[in-house]
Amino acid sequence: LAKTTQPISMDSYEGQEVNITCSHNNIATNDYITWYQQFPSQGPRFIIQGYKTKVTNEVASLFIPADRKSSTLSLPRVSLSDTAVYYCLVVSFNKFYFGSGTKLNVKP
């Protein structure tokens, strides 16, 4: 089973880089890992996805080591507006494994 595990919460300060890790054992070689952001009373919003090495877009980077047992979402220079809950998702063998979410609190 590719159960996904994340830290429950993290604190950071404005301007810092934040790294949130998701553990996911037993995923297949071509399974994607995806990260979502959710604000209160809204649906989750897609941030980034990848299945190997490193992916970068305009808001985040995703690092996936060679053993693929975990992945790390990296948010550069966070601001107060990045305070939200972040979820990882792995879909493996047609099973959907959402992590329980990491609540990121960005302080001024």
Next chain:
Amino acid sequence: DAGITQSPRHKVTETGTPVTLRCHQTENHRYMYWYRQDPGHGLRLIHYSYGVKDTDKGEVSDGYSVSRSKTEDFLLTLESATSSQTSVYFCAISPSSGSFRKSYNEQFFGPGTRLTVL
């Protein structure tokens, strides 16, 4: 919200009554999903659809049924609502991208429906 609407947005009903939630998309995406979100459980997949009339169960499908008779609409029905089905329900869609693995991961969510079963 990527051309996704959910109706109703809020509903209060009584135990034992049938309830249908509607998800409507204007993106012509192939895949559609229904999730529930509860404190302490995160997002859990109820059912999903990979095409018109093609659906499959998720991890918490008991007590729920779905139908998709056209691309743009995905209905979730609680045949006989129970208090344990009080939750926030999210619909999501994703496009066909040549890789079903990638498609399943790149989802766009609707605004949610808050359902209370008394």
